[in-house]
Amino acid sequence: MKRRKVIEQTAKTIFTICAAIAILAVASITFYLVAKGIPAAREVGIGKLLFTTSWRPTAEEPSYGIFFIILSSLVSTFASIIIGVPIGLCTAVFLSEIADRITRSVVSSAVELLAAIPSVIYGLIGMMVLSPLMYRLEKAIFAGNETHQFTGGANLLAAVIVLAIMILPTVISVSASSLQAVNDSLRYASLALGATKMQTIWKVVVPAAKSGLLTGVVLGVGRALGEAMAINMVAGGAVNIPLPFNSVRTLTTQIVSEMGYAEGLHRRVLFTVGLVLYIFIMIVNFILLKARRRELNE
Amino acid sequence: MDNKHMADEVKMSVKNLDLYYGQKQALKNINMDIHRNAITALIGPSGCGKSTFLKTLNRMNDLIDNVRITGQVTLDGEDIFDRNMDVTMLRKRVGMVFQQPNPFPMSVYDNIAYGPRVHGIKNKAKLDEIVEESLRGAAIWDEVKDNLKKSALRLSGGQQQRICIARALATKPEVILMDEPTSALDPISTTKIEDLMEELKRQYTVVVVTHNMQQAVRVSDYTAFFLVGDMVEYGETKELFTYPKDKRTEDYITGRFG
Amino acid sequence: MSSTVKTKGRIADKLLMGLVLLSTSLSIILLLGIILFVFIKGASTVSLSFLTGVTSVLKGTVGIAGNILNTVLIIVITMIIATPIGIGSAIFLNEYAKKGVFVTVIEYATETLSGIPSIIFGLFGMMFFGNTLGLGYSLLTGGLTLILMVLPLITRNTQEALKSVPDSYRNGAVGLGSGKWHMIRTILIPSAMPGIITGVILAIGRIVGESAALLFTAGSAKGLPKAFSKIFEKIFQSGGTMTIQLYLSATSEGDFDTAFGIAVVLLVLVFVINFVTKWALRRRIN
Numbered sequence: 001m002k003r004r005k006v007i008e009q010t011a012k013t014i015f016t017i018c019a020a021i022a023i024l025a026v027a028s029i030t031f032y033l034v035a036k037g038i039p040a041a042r043e044v045g046i047g048k049l050l051f052t053t054s055w056r057p058t059a060e061e062p063s064y065g066i067f068f069i070i071l072s073s074l075v076s077t078f079a080s081i082i083i084g085v086p087i088g089l090c091t092a093v094f095l096s097e098i099a100d101r102i103t104r105s106v107v108s109s110a111v112e113l114l115a116a117i118p119s120v121i122y123g124l125i126g127m128m129v130l131s132p133l134m135y136r137l138e139k140a141i142f143a144g145n146e147t148h149q150f151t152g153g154a155n156l157l158a159a160v161i162v163l164a165i166m167i168l169p170t171v172i173s174v175s176a177s178s179l180q181a182v183n184d185s186l187r188y189a190s191l192a193l194g195a196t197k198m199q200t201i202w203k204v205v206v207p208a209a210k211s212g213l214l215t216g217v218v219l220g221v222g223r224a225l226g227e228a229m230a231i232n233m234v235a236g237g238a239v240n241i242p243l244p245f246n247s248v249r250t251l252t253t254q255i256v257s258e259m260g261y262a263e264g265l266h267r268r269v270l271f272t273v274g275l276v277l278y279i280f281i282m283i284v285n286f287i288l289l290k291a292r293r294r295e296l297n298e
Numbered sequence: 299m300d301n302k303h304m305a306d307e308v309k310m311s312v313k314n315l316d317l318y319y320g321q322k323q324a325l326k327n328i329n330m331d332i333h334r335n336a337i338t339a340l341i342g343p344s345g346c347g348k349s350t351f352l353k354t355l356n357r358m359n360d361l362i363d364n365v366r367i368t369g370q371v372t373l374d375g376e377d378i379f380d381r382n383m384d385v386t387m388l389r390k391r392v393g394m395v396f397q398q399p400n401p402f403p404m405s406v407y408d409n410i411a412y413g414p415r416v417h418g419i420k421n422k423a424k425l426d427e428i429v430e431e432s433l434r435g436a437a438i439w440d441e442v443k444d445n446l447k448k449s450a451l452r453l454s455g456g457q458q459q460r461i462c463i464a465r466a467l468a469t470k471p472e473v474i475l476m477d478e479p480t481s482a483l484d485p486i487s488t489t490k491i492e493d494l495m496e497e498l499k500r501q502y503t504v505v506v507v508t509h510n511m512q513q514a515v516r517v518s519d520y521t522a523f524f525l526v527g528d529m530v531e532y533g534e535t536k537e538l539f540t541y542p543k544d545k546r547t548e549d550y551i552t553g554r555f556g
Numbered sequence: 557m558s559s560t561v562k563t564k565g566r567i568a569d570k571l572l573m574g575l576v577l578l579s580t581s582l583s584i585i586l587l588l589g590i591i592l593f594v595f596i597k598g599a600s601t602v603s604l605s606f607l608t609g610v611t612s613v614l615k616g617t618v619g620i621a622g623n624i625l626n627t628v629l630i631i632v633i634t635m636i637i638a639t640p641i642g643i644g645s646a647i648f649l650n651e652y653a654k655k656g657v658f659v660t661v662i663e664y665a666t667e668t669l670s671g672i673p674s675i676i677f678g679l680f681g682m683m684f685f686g687n688t689l690g691l692g693y694s695l696l697t698g699g700l701t702l703i704l705m706v707l708p709l710i711t712r713n714t715q716e717a718l719k720s721v722p723d724s725y726r727n728g729a730v731g732l733g734s735g736k737w738h739m740i741r742t743i744l745i746p747s748a749m750p751g752i753i754t755g756v757i758l759a760i761g762r763i764v765g766e767s768a769a770l771l772f773t774a775g776s777a778k779g780l781p782k783a784f785s786k787i788f789e790k791i792f793q794s795g796g797t798m799t800i801q802l803y804l805s806a807t808s809e810g811d812f813d814t815a816f817g818i819a820v821v822l823l824v825l826v827f828v829i830n831f832v833t834k835w836a837l838r839r840r841i842n
Contacts, residue, residue, distance in 0.1 A: 004735055007735070007737055008735050008736055008737055011737040011740070012652055012736075014644060015644045015645070015647050015648035015651075015652060016648055016652070017644075018640070018641045018643075018644025018645040018647075018648060019644070019645040019648035019649060019653070019662050020662070021641055021645065021707070022662055022665040022666045022669055022707060022708070022711070023661055023662060023665040025665070025669055025704045025707070026665045026668050026669055028680070028684065029672065029676065029677075029680045029704075032679075032680055032683050032684060033676070033679070033680070086579075087579040087582060088579075090575050090576045090578070090579035090580065091576075091580045091582075091583055094576045094577070095580075098576065106584075107580060107583065107584065110583055110584050110587045111583055112830060112834075113826075114583060114586060114587050114590075116761060116765070116827065116829070116830045117590065117765070117823065117826065118764070118765030118766075118767065118799050118802075118822055119767065119768075120767050120799045120802045120803045120806075120819075121590070121594065121819050121822060121823065123803070123806070124802065124806050124815055124816070124819055125590060125593060125594070127806060128593075128812070129593070165586060168586075172583070183400070185396060185400040186400060186402060186403075188358065188361070188396065188400070189400045189401075189402065189462070189465075190402070190412070190416075191358070191361065191389065192356060192358060192389055192393065192394035192396075192466075193390070193393070193412060193413040193416065193465065193466070193469055194386040194387065194388075194389040194390035194416065194417060194469060195386065195413075195416040196386055196416075196566060196569050198566075198568070198569040198572050198573060199416045199569070201572075203412070203415075203416065204402055207402075207403070208402070208403050222671050222673075225673070226672075226673020226674070226675065227673070228673065228674070228675040228768040229767045229768050229799075229803055233803070233806060233807060252673065252675045252768070255675055255679065256675065256768060256771065259679075259771075259772050260771075260772070271679065271683075274675070274676060274679045277673065277675070277676065278672075278676055281671060281672060281673060281676070282668075284671065285667070285668050285671045288667075288671065289664070289667065
């Protein structure tokens with residue numbers, strides 16, 4: 001009997017440890033980023049780091065201003081949401097409200113496959129399809145312009161398009177399931193009042209699903225903020241003010257493209273960049289948690 | 299239509315109506331005249347087709363796959379299945395109240411204004427007027443007039459059902475269909491809704507499905523008894539409950555089955 | 557006649573319907589376009605020697621065998637460790653834990669973990685496993701890093717599966733006098749197996765497509781070990797997966813033929829994994 005008790009206790013302890021690993025992981029990631037990122041930020045000067053725009057880590061007199069980098073991350077995320085969410089919502093409406101069973105399974109399989117495509121492939125296709133297109137646009141728009149720095153087609157706009165496509169599957173699947181969760185009695189009530197199907201969808205079903213839809217948007221924001229490889233392949237390589245035809249660096253691409261060779265303070269400042277990204281992601285996670293809770297309460 | 303207010307005029311007329319779900323026949327050769335400014339009760343055991351019949355009157359059955367309907371239903375002499383009949387306009391004229399109160403997750407005001415808005419009324423003053431009129435019509439104005447911006451989901455079940463009635467009134471319907479409107483409610487709310495139905499019939503034609511025979515006796519002028527897809531008997535309520543012509547009707551109202 | 561006659565065409569409705577159909581077809585067109593583009597550009601590169609050989613400037617050969625092996629090794633390293641931890645964690649949450657601060661914190665941590673971008677995992681893996689533990693750029697560093705990333709997937713899927721095991725199974729076993737651990741081993745884990753497998757397949761799919769978390773942890777070497785017996789040593793050496801090689805081919809090496817060749821292989825792989833996951837899910841429902 002005693003042996004059995006020992007076994008039971010051991011099993012329980014092991015399971016508890018397994019569960020605690022998630023906590024340990026989040027705690028150590030936070031700890032490492034803070035421990036590495038904060039001293040470097042102090043060294044540069046937090047105000048100077050966050051609010052100046054000149055990034056010359058390898059110059060004689062190095063400067064580490066990441067304001068444009070932060071701004072580029074926010075602008076590209078925001079713009080991709082503005083493009084991706086309406087398209088995603090419309091597709092979700094089709095899946096949940098309009099499609100018959102067979103069409104629905106075809107479209108949702110396609111969406112799942114889009115989600116499964118590795119980000120480097122999105123980047124590769126972006127390089128081959130978007131960049132030449134962007135370059136032609138750029139040449140047409142800025143012909144004769146003396147101040148514009150030509151990018152060869154790697155620019156913010158390309159990054160935004162790639163991101164908008166990459167967040168689509170997330171937005172579609174979360175939105176479709178929250179639309180499907182809306183009680184049919186609301187649809188019937190609206191139709192019985194003489195509303196058309198489209199009026200019913202946009203005036204009753206979509207508003208009734210709004211907290212679920214919000215969750216989809218927030219997940220999309222997280223995905224866009226954190227995406228690194230694909231946009232690194234299409235956004236170009238210069239720290240710049242985020243204008244559509246400028247080559248830009250975001251928080252993620254800054255790390256991807258410089259961590260390989262950075263040394264000393266430059267390398268440590270890249271951890272600060274990681275910390276800034278982490279803080280943004282934590283804010284997004286927090287909002288997500290709130291949105292989920294609200295969804296459960298409804 | 300100068301004889302509009304004649305009590306016995308026929309508002310809707312059903313002729314040789316058959317309804318099939320796939321292969322299964324759910325309504326068999328129904329013939330019935332629904333009278334203006336009267337309450338018609340549809341009674342019968344569950345699964346007898348009374349709700350299906352009700353949903354035929356505003357074509358809510360169109361929403362179900364595999365439904366096939368033959369026969370004729372007219373509203374003021376117009377065939378509701380006619381190709382030129384706009385189903386949204388039909389449903390504006392023939393409103394519906396459901397078994398479970400189903401207010402939209404929005405404010406009381408927006409719930410009531412929903413119907414008028416989808417039918418194109420945008421003027422704020424006009425909407426205000428309709429909202430008040432409808433809420434008064436559903437005898438709930440006094441309870442919600444100070445809280446029109448409050449979410450309708452925050453109200454009690456009985457209040458929610460009256461909001462749903464007010465919402466149906468707001469499109470200015472001519473006929474109101476009610477599908478067991480009190481079955482989910484407590485006795486006090488039920489009494490309120492029944493009193494309200496008495497009020498409603500002055501202006502509207504009311505058709506109500508109920509499985510509560512006392513309710514049919516209390517509120518209705520005409521009663522139709524349904525049994526497995528057949529309309530067994532139809533007549534004035536007093537007549538039907540006192541001198542049922544069919545043995546099956548008698549069995550049902552004396553509680554021998556169902 | 558009267559107001560019931562059809563009002564001809566509601567323009568707003570038609571417009572919205574048009575937008576809905578347009579958006580939906582966009583997803584389909586994108587998918588088909590990507591598949592078509594990748595296969596047209598890359599199919600001719602893929603051959604037996606491409607899959608089984610190694611790129612060498614001296615011999616003039618192009619091949620991704622090394623990258624394939626590295627991908628497989630990272631999957632093995634990651635899953636060998638992540639699977640038991642994920643299952644254990646799910647068992648704790650579902651079978652032992654009582655609602656309280658500890659459970660809330662674990663659930664919040666799991667949720668947070670699944671929202672952290674892979675580049676952050678990469679940074680952490682590089683610092684902790686690479687520097688602090690001294691593992692450097694190696695498949696092991698990469699694999700250990702990915703454990704953190706796939707853990708939530710396995711935990712969540714196992715938890716779902718455990719939740720669907722009826723309580724009568726648990727009570728039955730305990731009623732027969734078996735201990736809790738015995739019950740978990742003989743009843744719960746077998747019943748939850750389809751869910752666990754789904755989680756594992758999803759995790760493998762994630763690893764196959766991952767790149768940002770591996771760039772600074774597993775490194776980019778593309779060679780094969782000299783002999784089969786050296787595979788174990790390979791674990792402690794740098795090795796780039798297929799995605800990493802694709803990235804490098806497309807950017808610093810400018811070798812788009814290889815990049816598209818790898819893209820073809822990756823697409824086939826992730827699509828197969830997707831179908832297997834679906835099949836596993838369907839079996840779970842039946």
